[in-house]
Amino acid sequence: MDKQWFNDEVNKIDVPKEELNIAIQKGIARAKAEKPVKKIHKKRRIALLTAASICIGVLGSGFVFPQMTRVLADVPLVGKVYSYFHDSIGQNLSASKLVTELNQQAVSNGISVTMNSVYYDAGRIGITFKVDNPEEVFMKNNSGRGFYYDFKLVDGSEKWGRAASFDGKITKDGWLGNIHIDYPEKELPPNTTLPITITSIGDTKGIWKFDIPVKQLENKIIHPQVSVSSEDTEHTLNFEKITVGKSSIAIDYKAMYPLVGENDLARIGKVTDDKGNEIDFKTSGIEFGREKVGNQIQSDERSIFGKVPEDAEFIALHPNVRLSEKPSIQDLNQKTPFEIQSTRSDFKIVVNSIQHKKQKLILQYTLQNVDTKHISMDELINRGEVMNLIDSSYLDKEFAPIGHVIKGSNVKVLDKEKLQFQATFQLDGEYGVKNFSLKNYVLEVEMLPYHPEKTLPSVKIPLK
Structure with missing residues (x-):
């Protein structure tokens, strides 16, 4: 984090000095009590503990710094958090220093939650957060391995609810949360802010509000304009756009169904590279809306897969259709x-x-x-x-x-x-x-x- 930038931003905020000093001292004591996960060179350890003490103390005091959003420089813990949830996209982006750091904190009913990081790559948003004082959380069913929580995205509509998946894990690094959102719109507007409100942690109700800044990483766009049809010609897929991100790939296509199959599902079963290696599957069949056009049902859809090797000359898409029928x-x-x-x-x-x-x-x-x-x-x-x-x-x-x-x-x-x-x-x-x-x-x-x-x-x- 740039020192001058940090000082400039802090100076803009009217902070009660006495309360801030108390919070910093508490943070220093907490930081000294914590054992590092792995050995760190002595000089580097002192620098990290000092920086961590200030951040923990300031954030632990209940103040929120929404403007403290910077691209990560060297924070290995973020990549480790993504590894807890087997999020290969987040791990790869973190290793390449392409995850955005978030230091947004909210406190409700005595429980503090800090949003740590966010990425947006080829249609998928990944967010991590930490429950800062889990000992204050009441949870009836505590397995010691995970925790449950509930939240609302944007306006709380079904569209956003369907787009999200989430998990919470109790680890040696604390109570960590991970939210995946397959962006439910075709395009991400510039300077997008994603409102998230956590409404419960365990069995403790509360209101933890955050505004998450989301920015598309640099990517490559391909417009193949290739179509493929089933042998009986009932189903057709038009591949309109391929977004090759830094650590994932989004495939946009228009699916055409017969009227009798208005609820059929066209999916990309798998994607392989030019050497026949299968690309990690992430999600398939994100739909942006179905409509009747003539004697067909048309649907704009998207599937997301993992990282494509940089030297790959081509990818092969393997589509299929699942027929529907009423009981x-x-x-x-x-x-x-x-x-x-x-x-x-x-x-x-x-x-x-x-x-x-x-x-x-x-x-x-x-x-x-x-x-x-x-x-x-x-x-x-x-x-x-x-x-x-x-x-x-x-x-x-x-x-x-x-x-x-x-x-x-x-x-x-x-x-x-x-x-x-x-x-x-x-x-x-x-x-x-x-x-x-x-x-x-x-x-x-x-x-x-x-x-x-x-x-x-x-x-x-x-x-x-």
Whole structure:
């Protein structure tokens, strides 16, 4: 940190000198009591402890310096924090001194939280923070390995909620938090500030507000304008933009779906470099909105992968599509056998018999036209176990309450060659149903899991 810059910024702030001196002395005492993680040259140790004492003392006093935001010069702890969360992007950027240091502190209900660092690279934001005095946190379920917390991003909308993932770890370096945000907009505006409000730590409620400055690192933009379609031409992906960041890569594409597949999911299954090495997967299928255009559904989407080798001549994208289909609802008192036909393929389930015996419902069924090359027997059993029994009076509701639904069954194989199975539903017990009858309950069958992924041709994108 530049000394003159620091002095200039501090001089702008009206700080009670007596309180500041007390805070600094406390910080010095705390710093002397701490043992360094690894050996440091004596002279360097004195310099680091002095700087740490001042920072800890000032920040520990409750003052907030939002302007103390600088690119890291040499702070190994930041990279170590990212390693706790297996954040390879953060680790790589930290090693290259491309992570932005944050010294923003907020105090609520006696608990101090300090935001430590942030990066934005090719569509992903990474943030780290530390709980400064965890001994003040009340937590009912303390495993000693991690802590839980809740927070609100920007306006707290669902869009921002879906974009975030987070974790908290209890380490020898303290209580550390990590928040990942797959930026839910196509472009990051210049001079972006990201409001974050932590609303609870453990079981302690509070309001810890921060304004995080986010800046895009220098990157390379490629506009390949390459399209690829499925063999049946139902699905098309147009690759419009590739952002090659310092430690990650963002792939923007427009996916076209048939109307019957308005909820299908086009994804980049994997990315490989010119030597066939697979690039680390980060996230796939960030959607910026779907709309009907003619006889298609169009969706602007993004997938994020890890660092591409600097000497790579090209990357290969390997897309796929997951077909969607609404659950099939069947009356239990209809005559057997009856067929449950997929609306997306020739797959079907033949229900051979339904028997209601005391507190059990036993259903025998046969699968036909199943892609057994891509779906194993264990997977077929698991798919059968997600069938449900639902009180028909709740079909128009968002969900049926306990006592009016049986979630899942036990499935066994009757004939492996003929793909014949038996599903047994337990009607009583803690999660049983009241007043069950074949007339008043229906069978809900998820058809989606029986569809294998539809593989699209791979696409080569030159990088040079």
